[in-house]
Amino acid sequence: MQAEIAVAEHPREQAINIMYAVQGHYGYLPDEGLLEAAELLDLTPLELEELATFYDFIYRRPVGKYVIHVCDGVVCWMFHENSVFEYLCQKLGVCAGEISADGLFTVLPTACIGFCDHAPAMLVNGRLYGPLTPLLIDEILEKLKTEYCDLVVCK
Amino acid sequence: MFEEVLFKNRRPDRPATLDEYRQSGGYEALIEAVKQRTPDEVRQLVTDSGLRGRGGAGFPTGRKWGFIPADAGFPRYVVPNTDEMEPGTFKDRVLVNIDPHLVIEGIILSGYAVRAQTGFFFIRPSYELDAQLIEREVEVARQAGFLGNNILGSEFSFELVVHRSAGRYICGEATAQVNAIQGNRAHPMKDRHMASDGLWHRPTIVNNAETLACVPHILRQGAEWFKGLARTKTGAGTKLYCVSGKVNQPGCYELPIGTPLREIIEGSAGGMMPGSELKAVMPGGASTAYMPAKYYDVEMDFDPLKAVGHRLGTAAIMVFDQNTCLVAATLNLMEYFARESCGYCTPCREGLPYIRDLLWRIEAGEGREEFIPMLQQMARHMDSSYCAFAPGAAESVLGLLKYFLDEIREHISQKKCPFAEAYRPHRKLWYPAE
Amino acid sequence: MPKLIIDQRSIEVPAGTKVIAAAEKLGIMIPRFCYHPGLGSFGACRMCAVKFLEGPVKGIEMSCMEDARDGMVVSTTDPEAMEFRQYVIEWLMMHHPLDCPVCDEGGHCLLQDETVSGGHGRRRYLGHKRTYHDQYLGVFVQHEMNRCIHCWRCRNFYQGFAGYRDYGAMQIGNRMYFGRYEDGPLESPFAGNIIDLCPTGVLTDKPCRFVGRRWDFERAPSLCLHCSLGCNTTGSARYRQMWRQEGRFNEMVNGYFICDRGRYGFAYESHPERPRRARVAGLEVAWAEAIQTAAEKLSQIAATAGPAAVACLGSARSSLETQATLQRFCRALGWSEPRYFSVPSQERQVKAAIARLEAPLAVSLREIETADFVLVVGADPVNEAPMLALALRQAWLKGGAVAVLDPRPVFLPFEFEHLPLAPGDLEAALEALTAGAGGTDLLAGGSPWPLLPKIAALGRRLTQTQRPVIVCGTGIVRESTPGLAADLVLRLREAGLNAGLFYLLPGANAFGAGLLSPAGEGLTPLMEDLETGAVKALMVVENDPFWDYPDRGRLVRALDKLELLVALDYLPSPTVQRADIVFPTLTLFERNHSSFVNQEGRLQLAPPVHLGGMPMAQISPEKHPPRTFLSHIPGGEPRTPGEILAELAAAMPAPVTLPGDDLWDWLSRKNPVFANIVSLFESPPGARLIPEAVPAGTFSPAAAPAAAERPPDYLELLLVDLIFGTEELASYSKHIQPAEEPPRLRMHPADAAKLRLSSGDRVALRLLGGTLEVDLQVAENMAPGVLVLPRHRQLNWRLAPDYRVMVAYGDIVKVEA
Numbered sequence A: 001m002q003a004e005i006a007v008a009e010h011p012r013e014q015a016i017n018i019m020y021a022v023q024g025h026y027g028y029l030p031d032e033g034l035l036e037a038a039e040l041l042d043l044t045p046l047e048l049e050e051l052a053t054f055y056d057f058i059y060r061r062p063v064g065k066y067v068i069h070v071c072d073g074v075v076c077w078m079f080h081e082n083s084v085f086e087y088l089c090q091k092l093g094v095c096a097g098e099i100s101a102d103g104l105f106t107v108l109p110t111a112c113i114g115f116c117d118h119a120p121a122m123l124v125n126g127r128l129y130g131p132l133t134p135l136l137i138d139e140i141l142e143k144l145k146t147e148y149c150d151l152v153v154c155k
Numbered sequence B: 001m002f003e004e005v006l007f008k009n010r011r012p013d014r015p016a017t018l019d020e021y022r023q024s025g026g027y028e029a030l031i032e033a034v035k036q037r038t039p040d041e042v043r044q045l046v047t048d049s050g051l052r053g054r055g056g057a058g059f060p061t062g063r064k065w066g067f068i069p070a071d072a073g074f075p076r077y078v079v080p081n082t083d084e085m086e087p088g089t090f091k092d093r094v095l096v097n098i099d100p101h102l103v104i105e106g107i108i109l110s111g112y113a114v115r116a117q118t119g120f121f122f123i124r125p126s127y128e129l130d131a132q133l134i135e136r137e138v139e140v141a142r143q144a145g146f147l148g149n150n151i152l153g154s155e156f157s158f159e160l161v162v163h164r165s166a167g168r169y170i171c172g173e174a175t176a177q178v179n180a181i182q183g184n185r186a187h188p189m190k191d192r193h194m195a196s197d198g199l200w201h202r203p204t205i206v207n208n209a210e211t212l213a214c215v216p217h218i219l220r221q222g223a224e225w226f227k228g229l230a231r232t233k234t235g236a237g238t239k240l241y242c243v244s245g246k247v248n249q250p251g252c253y254e255l256p257i258g259t260p261l262r263e264i265i266e267g268s269a270g271g272m273m274p275g276s277e278l279k280a281v282m283p284g285g286a287s288t289a290y291m292p293a294k295y296y297d298v299e300m301d302f303d304p305l306k307a308v309g310h311r312l313g314t315a316a317i318m319v320f321d322q323n324t325c326l327v328a329a330t331l332n333l334m335e336y337f338a339r340e341s342c343g344y345c346t347p348c349r350e351g352l353p354y355i356r357d358l359l360w361r362i363e364a365g366e367g368r369e370e371f372i373p374m375l376q377q378m379a380r381h382m383d384s385s386y387c388a389f390a391p392g393a394a395e396s397v398l399g400l401l402k403y404f405l406d407e408i409r410e411h412i413s414q415k416k417c418p419f420a421e422a423y424r425p426h427r428k429l430w431y432p433a434e
Numbered sequence C: 001m002p003k004l005i006i007d008q009r010s011i012e013v014p015a016g017t018k019v020i021a022a023a024e025k026l027g028i029m030i031p032r033f034c035y036h037p038g039l040g041s042f043g044a045c046r047m048c049a050v051k052f053l054e055g056p057v058k059g060i061e062m063s064c065m066e067d068a069r070d071g072m073v074v075s076t077t078d079p080e081a082m083e084f085r086q087y088v089i090e091w092l093m094m095h096h097p098l099d100c101p102v103c104d105e106g107g108h109c110l111l112q113d114e115t116v117s118g119g120h121g122r123r124r125y126l127g128h129k130r131t132y133h134d135q136y137l138g139v140f141v142q143h144e145m146n147r148c149i150h151c152w153r154c155r156n157f158y159q160g161f162a163g164y165r166d167y168g169a170m171q172i173g174n175r176m177y178f179g180r181y182e183d184g185p186l187e188s189p190f191a192g193n194i195i196d197l198c199p200t201g202v203l204t205d206k207p208c209r210f211v212g213r214r215w216d217f218e219r220a221p222s223l224c225l226h227c228s229l230g231c232n233t234t235g236s237a238r239y240r241q242m243w244r245q246e247g248r249f250n251e252m253v254n255g256y257f258i259c260d261r262g263r264y265g266f267a268y269e270s271h272p273e274r275p276r277r278a279r280v281a282g283l284e285v286a287w288a289e290a291i292q293t294a295a296e297k298l299s300q301i302a303a304t305a306g307p308a309a310v311a312c313l314g315s316a317r318s319s320l321e322t323q324a325t326l327q328r329f330c331r332a333l334g335w336s337e338p339r340y341f342s343v344p345s346q347e348r349q350v351k352a353a354i355a356r357l358e359a360p361l362a363v364s365l366r367e368i369e370t371a372d373f374v375l376v377v378g379a380d381p382v383n384e385a386p387m388l389a390l391a392l393r394q395a396w397l398k399g400g401a402v403a404v405l406d407p408r409p410v411f412l413p414f415e416f417e418h419l420p421l422a423p424g425d426l427e428a429a430l431e432a433l434t435a436g437a438g439g440t441d442l443l444a445g446g447s448p449w450p451l452l453p454k455i456a457a458l459g460r461r462l463t464q465t466q467r468p469v470i471v472c473g474t475g476i477v478r479e480s481t482p483g484l485a486a487d488l489v490l491r492l493r494e495a496g497l498n499a500g501l502f503y504l505l506p507g508a509n510a511f512g513a514g515l516l517s518p519a520g521e522g523l524t525p526l527m528e529d530l531e532t533g534a535v536k537a538l539m540v541v542e543n544d545p546f547w548d549y550p551d552r553g554r555l556v557r558a559l560d561k562l563e564l565l566v567a568l569d570y571l572p573s574p575t576v577q578r579a580d581i582v583f584p585t586l587t588l589f590e591r592n593h594s595s596f597v598n599q600e601g602r603l604q605l606a607p608p609v610h611l612g613g614m615p616m617a618q619i620s621p622e623k624h625p626p627r628t629f630l631s632h633i634p635g636g637e638p639r640t641p642g643e644i645l646a647e648l649a650a651a652m653p654a655p656v657t658l659p660g661d662d663l664w665d666w667l668s669r670k671n672p673v674f675a676n677i678v679s680l681f682e683s684p685p686g687a688r689l690i691p692e693a694v695p696a697g698t699f700s701p702a703a704a705p706a707a708a709e710r711p712p713d714y715l716e717l718l719l720v721d722l723i724f725g726t727e728e729l730a731s732y733s734k735h736i737q738p739a740e741e742p743p744r745l746r747m748h749p750a751d752a753a754k755l756r757l758s759s760g761d762r763v764a765l766r767l768l769g770g771t772l773e774v775d776l777q778v779a780e781n782m783a784p785g786v787l788v789l790p791r792h793r794q795l796n797w798r799l800a801p802d803y804r805v806m807v808a809y810g811d812i813v814k815v816e817a
């Protein structure tokens, strides 16, 4: 990472990538990770926090191994209103942003994920799923729980 | 039957490879350009083709490229915009997944036309797998000599870097995107001219991925051919229409620009879902106003829509049926826009949540008649915000007020949402116990 | 010059003027939050919307974003624009806590004003209000985030204008938060400006918290005395005490802003031990009795030992009125001329500098912002003249370059080139640059000096500029350095460049002191006269040699020889404490008009802020005004030195009346530069007291004693300034004291390695007067061969025998814990 920044013409351009990398390491971007990243980038903690807190996909609080981004875009909404969200939360026994007891899941609402032709949709581990039904959700969760799969993290 | 242009290499299960792309004539335009055409000729051709930006604003592409002052220095940058966070829009994702090299060639050509050295492929995190795909294919293109130093033995050198965003709608706005790439907070910069003062104060051109995908075809087959593709006199080319909502076959369809709405919905999209009647569409993503059924025959192109007071936007057609409460839909949109507002200017940062609050009250049966003029005025005043985000956000509200005022009034007079019953079928799926 | 019509009135403004500023010239105050003339336009708040009726722009647009252009017809009262602005203010007030009754901004709050002017009188929003946690931002700035209207001014100043990086905007949308990464003092010594800028009560003045409403305060324009730049301020006093200083606009000096030393240094004025009563032999006596005693004793010594046995010492911090009156007084009594500096080298440096300052060369602080190249020689802007650092940053933001030649680890809030040269090398560098500017190829001579290539490169860049400015300090440089800086400027001007010259001086009115000091070598240094016994009585007027004078032991021995020490001052200084007779004087805030000449020769006037007297809080700590009524102001005895001197003259056994003619007439007879003065009331930027051209031979800078070169195995000790802790007046301010950093000795890693020392070590410095213990900090970005020691309040640096001392390696040892 240091090498990447060293060769970068504009080190700050790497800010998001570095935060993703640190987030990949810790599972989220904790304070210590933010401080490390800031140091690498020659930014002050405040300067990096200005960016970290701007974005949706930088998690400044702990999250489960898989973050389930449920689309709350209007197309998905017209098929389910909030049901997918509620269903997932109930199923996993969590509120939005919490980590399920097995440490695997966090449910977060997110902007339209560009899968509107398969509404209602959600994004887990880099993959888009839809049209969702309770059955499909159960299947997806089951698969994520039981099968090993490579984490898709933004690099 | 109309022959697809951008989607001609569509395969059912995977993106086209470099070889497949080349077999269909891919990279010929680039080879010809770097060997036989000057950058200015490329730009002139694109100008002549009448290509207008597909990112939402519909700005003539060739003209935008021409804004770079003749004496502007180097380096220069191009930014292929694949942020695509406009709700309802997924054309760039589909396009990249069908023919990544078409997009890459388009980017390289735009770089050639404006004599840029580097492109930043700006992509949202929800499309991480697509970002990885592009990264792979960029490497393939580099191996093939289409990227890097002295491309195809010419003087032209160009690099394409995938720049990952961390997800905010405003990052799609061109000037905010420039800030985002630089590692600044992604607030728009409306007082700077990107063509001379963009990324790191250098000339920078931001174009939508679909726009750029048109360029290789224009170069190969000519400006007149491209114009001839359109179904309207003032239009040019084909258009990727994303159809979603209450239709039988939602999806992204390439059609001549200017194809009437009715044909798109009833033809490609397979008509309305059983039991659904068309109530309204958003013709071009969540930042365009509801368009009621009476405009079913409008030609889906920039000018015809403008003529009836609407906007083509991203041509993402979201179809609402008679059972969908548009107050609630608008509330949903306001939740989205209020959450995504970059916070820079007051109308958007505070005004959108205010509108959301009023809509929420109306939807919850707490509406009052005096909310209506307030909504009207506030939505109209979004025009005076700093960037185009808030005016776009206000469009759904203005459309709601213009065409569906009765629906609002029903909420107010009945002190509840009159559509509650209509939701039953969906709710049954998710809450069988109810 | 574009001409436009605003609200049916036409006005012509310079090109580039924004419509909002053009309207202001017509007296039309368009509502605004984010726009500030000192910061520029941002288009964020949307409060300044007006309607463009005709011309190149049409419809509702922001008046802060549009340049005034020909043919524009603008309405600020158009109903549509008014409705929009009404909504903007309604939106901004959605979450505002409306805690005006307990908010310090209440009464001078832009948000209050615009809420009223925007016509927002009734809350319609039915939702909940947003709340935030506040942060601790240090001792100066109070944070109350709930009141924030997200106008961005604070961040635009803090990061953009000032270039500091620990305060900003976090989060997004209406959750945006302005603050630091975590609780902690703001790092910028200019942070106080965000208090003035914040249009509501988020950022308020902590020392002035809950003290009063704006209308409760006595307010007047004032000046900052905490360095030689002379920034303009507005002082606020209540209950016979200064509470607050704000930046005041001066287009030639500080612009809109001031530094935190200037903002919070004022509290010496209410120091609990400040002398308030006349004292004789340590006992408070009636004023008249003290006058009588002093007059008798002074005249007695003058009579017995001769008038030359009575000496007067003025200062570089007194007003010009005080400095001049002292001179007149001495002359009237036939005593020898007053001195104004206790340290002779300081006097010589100041005189060397001002002797070379002439109108075409001298640039103001504001003009530095338009320089395309600034060469700073022997100065550490943030610590010696803080606002200079911000002016340099503005030049840099506009594309100018800044290079600093200075041995210290200089920090500036932007990118600059730093050549850490030892003080001796500074002169060599200046000479080389001057030679180079004359067309000489510096490298041709094959000088062995290793830094020459760098200097040569600098010289080439310098000659390629158009508007270079040379900034020269007077703190650590040799006495001849200011003259060399002037030579370089002249040479550059000969080469066709519009070069400017900017000196820093030691003291708010060092310029005045220099003007009044005798030319040339001047008098025998005071200390020598004391030591030989030539002076038997000393009257010190607002000076404290215990502060400035390096060799404490020598000073004490010399003062011990005196028969009489009379002190006039407002500080509870060691000099005042040991004086036989003390007369308390007034600060510039109290009862008198006083003028000061800043480092570029600009005479500026400070009217009184209040009448003086013992602060209510010191009489009635219960915090409510006492209920007894007096016919006099308690603690109101202090007078101006001018008044005291007149009384003394009149009380002499052979009474002398000080000449009745006007002080300014007297001064202009003495020195033609004083003839420039028009009424300062009518000239807001002040009047320049510098000649059009320096007459050849009039001022010859005192020849500097040849600088002894540093012997091997010695380090040169430099006594330097810090932003907080070394400046005399501010060091008496209880607001500044908690912001001081602990003093540290700094040295170059090469020297540290030789001495086997590292950062954090406690080091003992054996100096002539004794051993000084201090923590060490090793700093890369400084010159080798020097020791940098702050003249810190908490540090007994006066064990050093002089301002320039060589310390042998063997005298720098680590103290084992």
Ligand SMILES: Cc1cc2nc3c(=O)[nH]c(=O)nc-3n(C[C@H](O)[C@H](O)[C@H](O)COP(=O)(O)O)c2cc1C
Pocket: B052, B053, B054, B055, B056, B057, B058, B059, B061, B081, B082, B083, B084, B085, B086, B169, B170, B171, B172, B173, B174, B175, B206, B207, B208, B209, B211, B212, B387, B388, B389, B392
């Ligand atoms: C709030 C906002 C979001 C936008 N998002 C996108 C986007 O995701 N993708 C895009 O191509 N253009 C987006 N745009 C439009 C861009 O600002 C810009 O006009 C476009 O990328 C230019 O490309 P084009 O000329 O090829 O259309 C957005 C504009 C606004 C105001």
Ligand code: SF4
Pocket: B170, B187, B188, B341, B342, B343, B344, B345, B346, B348, B349, B385, B386, B387, B388, B389, B390, B391
């Ligand atoms: S309208 Fe204003 S707050 Fe909204 S996204 Fe644009 S600049 Fe940001």
Ligand code: SF4
Pocket: C147, C148, C149, C150, C151, C152, C153, C154, C155, C178, C197, C198, C199, C200, C202, C203
């Ligand atoms: S803290 Fe004050 S200056 Fe800063 S954004 Fe908020 S209101 Fe504006």
Ligand code: SF4
Pocket: C224, C225, C226, C227, C228, C229, C230, C231, C254, C258, C259, C260, C261, C262, C263, C385, C386, C387, C388
């Ligand atoms: S820069 Fe100097 S004159 Fe200006 S406010 Fe600071 S200390 Fe005072």
Ligand code: FES
Pocket: A071, A072, A073, A074, A075, A076, A077, A112, A113, A114, A115, A116, A117, A119, A120, A121, B087, B088, B089
């Ligand atoms: S609205 Fe859900 S994926 Fe687009």
Ligand code: FES
Pocket: C031, C032, C033, C034, C035, C042, C043, C044, C045, C046, C047, C048, C049, C062, C063, C064, C065
């Ligand atoms: S003052 Fe013009 S937008 Fe804020």
